[in-house]
Protein backbone atom coordinates (compact mmCIF):
# COMPACT_ATOMS: atom_id res chain seq x y z
CA UNK A 1 0.00 0.00 0.00
CA UNK A 2 0.98 3.68 -0.15
CA UNK A 3 2.18 3.75 3.47
CA UNK A 4 4.63 0.95 2.82
CA UNK A 5 5.95 2.79 -0.22
CA UNK A 6 6.48 5.94 1.83
CA UNK A 7 8.71 4.06 4.23
CA UNK A 8 11.51 4.08 1.65
CA UNK A 9 13.27 7.41 1.05
CA UNK A 10 13.84 9.30 -2.18
CA UNK A 11 17.52 8.45 -1.82
CA UNK A 12 20.28 7.38 0.58
CA UNK A 13 23.55 9.23 0.69
CA UNK A 14 26.19 11.17 2.60
CA UNK A 15 25.04 14.62 3.66
CA UNK A 16 27.64 17.32 4.19
CA UNK A 17 27.53 19.22 7.47
CA UNK A 18 26.08 22.67 6.90
CA UNK A 19 29.28 24.44 8.01
CA UNK A 20 31.32 22.69 5.32
CA UNK A 21 28.61 23.10 2.68
CA UNK A 22 29.39 26.81 2.65
CA UNK A 23 33.09 26.13 2.25
CA UNK A 24 32.53 23.73 -0.66
CA UNK A 25 30.14 26.17 -2.34
CA UNK A 26 32.73 28.96 -2.00
CA UNK A 27 35.45 26.80 -3.54
CA UNK A 28 33.12 25.93 -6.40
CA UNK A 29 32.20 29.61 -6.94
CA UNK A 30 35.89 30.57 -6.95
CA UNK A 31 36.55 27.92 -9.56
CA UNK A 32 33.68 29.10 -11.78
CA UNK A 33 34.81 32.71 -11.43
CA UNK A 34 38.36 31.84 -12.43
CA UNK A 35 37.30 29.57 -15.29
CA UNK A 36 35.11 32.35 -16.65
CA UNK A 37 38.10 34.68 -17.00
CA UNK A 38 40.42 32.25 -18.82
CA UNK A 39 41.03 33.03 -22.48
CA UNK A 40 40.92 29.32 -23.29
CA UNK A 41 37.47 29.07 -21.73
CA UNK A 42 36.27 32.04 -23.77
CA UNK A 43 37.63 30.30 -26.85
CA UNK A 44 35.25 27.40 -26.20
CA UNK A 45 32.37 29.56 -25.00
CA UNK A 46 30.06 28.43 -27.79
CA UNK A 47 29.79 25.08 -25.96
CA UNK A 48 27.78 26.94 -23.36
CA UNK A 49 25.98 29.60 -25.32
CA UNK A 50 25.65 28.15 -28.78
CA UNK A 51 26.96 31.49 -30.03
CA UNK A 52 30.63 32.30 -30.06
CA UNK A 53 30.39 35.97 -29.24
CA UNK A 54 27.98 35.84 -26.30
CA UNK A 55 29.27 36.14 -22.77
CA UNK A 56 28.35 33.78 -19.98
CA UNK A 57 28.44 34.35 -16.25
CA UNK A 58 28.99 30.85 -14.93
CA UNK A 59 27.92 31.81 -11.42
CA UNK A 60 24.51 32.78 -12.80
CA UNK A 61 24.42 30.00 -15.36
CA UNK A 62 24.19 27.25 -12.69
CA UNK A 63 21.50 27.05 -10.03
CA UNK A 64 22.15 25.42 -6.66
CA UNK A 65 20.12 22.28 -5.96
CA UNK A 66 19.28 21.85 -2.28
CA UNK A 67 21.55 20.48 0.42
CA UNK A 68 24.94 19.18 -0.67
CA UNK A 69 25.15 15.41 -0.65
CA UNK A 70 26.64 12.40 -2.38
CA UNK A 71 23.87 10.01 -3.42
CA UNK A 72 24.57 6.33 -2.81
CA UNK A 73 21.22 4.78 -3.78
CA UNK A 74 18.37 6.54 -5.55
CA UNK A 75 15.28 4.73 -4.23
CA UNK A 76 12.44 6.86 -5.58
CA UNK A 77 10.35 5.90 -2.51
CA UNK A 78 10.79 2.24 -3.40
CA UNK A 79 10.00 2.45 -7.09
CA UNK A 80 13.64 2.23 -8.22
CA UNK A 81 14.98 -1.29 -8.89
CA UNK A 82 16.88 -2.69 -5.91
CA UNK A 83 15.64 0.01 -3.53
CA UNK A 84 14.19 -2.36 -0.96
CA UNK A 85 17.21 -4.68 -1.03
CA UNK A 86 19.52 -1.70 -0.49
CA UNK A 87 17.48 -0.36 2.43
CA UNK A 88 17.55 -3.80 4.07
CA UNK A 89 21.26 -4.39 3.53
CA UNK A 90 22.97 -5.01 6.88
CA UNK A 91 25.86 -2.63 6.15
CA UNK A 92 23.43 0.11 5.20
CA UNK A 93 21.51 -0.41 8.45
CA UNK A 94 24.69 -0.62 10.50
CA UNK A 95 26.16 2.65 9.19
CA UNK A 96 22.89 4.60 9.01
CA UNK A 97 23.42 7.85 10.92
CA UNK A 98 27.21 7.45 11.09
CA UNK A 99 29.76 10.12 10.30
CA UNK A 100 32.20 9.70 7.42
CA UNK A 101 34.94 11.77 5.86
CA UNK A 102 34.44 12.31 2.15
CA UNK A 103 37.32 13.18 -0.14
CA UNK A 104 36.49 15.52 -3.01
CA UNK A 105 39.26 14.99 -5.53
CA UNK A 106 38.10 17.04 -8.53
CA UNK A 107 35.63 19.65 -9.70
CA UNK A 108 34.00 19.44 -13.11
CA UNK A 109 31.89 21.68 -15.31
CA UNK A 110 29.84 20.86 -18.38
CA UNK A 111 27.20 22.94 -20.19
CA UNK A 112 24.65 21.03 -18.06
CA UNK A 113 26.11 20.65 -14.57
CA UNK A 114 28.84 21.56 -12.13
CA UNK A 115 29.91 18.98 -9.57
CA UNK A 116 32.62 17.50 -7.39
CA UNK A 117 34.04 14.02 -7.86
CA UNK A 118 34.04 12.00 -4.65
CA UNK A 119 36.80 9.41 -4.23
CA UNK A 120 35.33 6.68 -2.04
CA UNK A 121 37.36 4.61 0.42
CA UNK A 122 37.06 0.81 0.63
CA UNK A 123 34.76 1.21 3.63
CA UNK A 124 32.59 3.76 1.85
CA UNK A 125 32.34 1.43 -1.15
CA UNK A 126 30.55 -1.04 1.13
CA UNK A 127 27.62 1.38 1.01
CA UNK A 128 27.84 1.79 -2.76
CA UNK A 129 25.11 -0.13 -4.62
CA UNK A 130 26.10 -2.78 -7.14
CA UNK A 131 24.82 -1.12 -10.26
CA UNK A 132 24.80 2.69 -10.66
CA UNK A 133 27.63 2.79 -13.18
CA UNK A 134 26.13 -0.02 -15.25
CA UNK A 135 22.68 1.55 -15.13
CA UNK A 136 24.25 4.52 -16.87
CA UNK A 137 25.82 2.25 -19.49
CA UNK A 138 29.39 2.65 -18.19
CA UNK A 139 30.20 -1.00 -17.70
CA UNK A 140 33.98 -0.81 -17.68
CA UNK A 141 34.49 1.87 -15.06
CA UNK A 142 35.44 0.92 -11.49
CA UNK A 143 32.71 0.83 -8.85
CA UNK A 144 32.19 4.22 -7.27
CA UNK A 145 33.07 6.14 -10.43
CA UNK A 146 29.70 7.84 -10.38
CA UNK A 147 30.15 9.20 -6.82
CA UNK A 148 29.73 12.95 -6.90
CA UNK A 149 28.21 16.02 -5.30
CA UNK A 150 25.94 18.13 -7.50
CA UNK A 151 26.93 21.77 -7.01
CA UNK A 152 24.61 23.26 -9.61
CA UNK A 153 22.57 22.61 -12.73
CA UNK A 154 21.85 24.72 -15.78
CA UNK A 155 18.26 25.76 -16.38
CA UNK A 156 15.92 22.83 -17.09
CA UNK A 157 18.60 20.26 -16.13
CA UNK A 158 17.88 17.67 -13.41
CA UNK A 159 20.58 16.80 -10.84
CA UNK A 160 20.71 13.16 -12.00
CA UNK A 161 22.69 14.56 -14.94
CA UNK A 162 25.73 15.42 -12.79
CA UNK A 163 26.74 11.79 -12.24
CA UNK A 164 26.20 11.03 -15.92
CA UNK A 165 28.44 13.95 -16.89
CA UNK A 166 31.13 12.68 -14.52
CA UNK A 167 30.94 9.17 -16.00
CA UNK A 168 31.27 10.66 -19.48
CA UNK A 169 34.48 12.47 -18.50
CA UNK A 170 35.84 9.36 -16.76
CA UNK A 171 35.09 7.22 -19.80
CA UNK A 172 37.13 9.63 -21.94
CA UNK A 173 39.96 9.45 -19.38
CA UNK A 174 39.85 5.66 -19.40
CA UNK A 175 39.95 5.55 -23.18
CA UNK A 176 43.24 7.42 -22.83
CA UNK A 177 41.80 10.46 -24.42
CA UNK A 178 43.98 12.47 -22.14
CA UNK A 179 42.16 15.66 -22.72
CA UNK A 180 43.85 18.92 -23.42
CA UNK A 181 45.97 20.01 -20.43
CA UNK A 182 45.18 23.66 -20.01
CA UNK A 183 47.01 25.10 -17.10
CA UNK A 184 47.96 24.88 -13.50
CA UNK A 185 45.54 26.82 -11.37
CA UNK A 186 45.89 27.61 -7.71
CA UNK A 187 43.50 24.76 -6.86
CA UNK A 188 44.98 22.18 -9.23
CA UNK A 189 45.37 21.25 -12.88
CA UNK A 190 42.69 22.01 -15.43
CA UNK A 191 41.94 19.72 -18.37
CA UNK A 192 39.55 20.20 -21.28
CA UNK A 193 37.71 17.18 -22.70
CA UNK A 194 35.86 18.91 -25.54
CA UNK A 195 32.16 19.78 -25.83
CA UNK A 196 32.33 22.10 -22.84
CA UNK A 197 33.67 19.46 -20.43
CA UNK A 198 36.23 20.81 -17.95
CA UNK A 199 37.90 18.92 -15.13
CA UNK A 200 39.93 20.47 -12.33
CA UNK A 201 41.94 17.84 -10.49
CA UNK A 202 42.47 19.26 -7.02
CA UNK A 203 46.04 19.48 -5.79
CA UNK A 204 44.76 18.97 -2.25
CA UNK A 205 41.55 16.95 -2.07
CA UNK A 206 38.87 18.63 0.03
CA UNK A 207 38.08 16.46 3.05
CA UNK A 208 34.64 16.99 4.44
CA UNK A 209 32.62 15.35 7.21
CA UNK A 210 29.34 13.86 6.07
CA UNK A 211 26.56 11.86 7.67
CA UNK A 212 25.25 8.70 6.00
CA UNK A 213 21.49 9.06 6.03
CA UNK A 214 18.49 9.37 3.72
CA UNK A 215 16.26 12.06 2.25
CA UNK A 216 12.49 11.87 2.01
CA UNK A 217 11.70 15.31 0.59
Ligand code: ACK
Pocket residue numbers: 010011070071074148149150159160161162163
Ligand atom coordinates in the same frame (compact mmCIF):
# COMPACT_ATOMS: atom_id res chain seq x y z
O1 ACK B 1 22.64 15.19 -7.47
P1 ACK B 1 22.17 13.84 -7.29
O2 ACK B 1 23.12 12.74 -7.02
O3 ACK B 1 21.17 13.44 -8.46
O4 ACK B 1 21.07 13.85 -6.12
C1 ACK B 1 19.78 13.83 -6.63
C2 ACK B 1 18.91 12.91 -5.83
O5 ACK B 1 18.90 11.66 -6.49
C3 ACK B 1 17.47 13.41 -5.68
O6 ACK B 1 16.93 13.66 -6.93
C4 ACK B 1 19.68 11.73 -7.67
N1 ACK B 1 18.96 11.00 -8.71
C5 ACK B 1 17.77 11.33 -9.29
N2 ACK B 1 17.41 10.40 -10.18
C6 ACK B 1 18.37 9.43 -10.16
C7 ACK B 1 18.57 8.20 -10.85
N3 ACK B 1 17.69 7.74 -11.75
N4 ACK B 1 19.68 7.50 -10.59
C8 ACK B 1 20.58 7.93 -9.70
N5 ACK B 1 20.46 9.07 -9.00
C9 ACK B 1 19.37 9.82 -9.23
C10 ACK B 1 19.85 13.19 -7.99
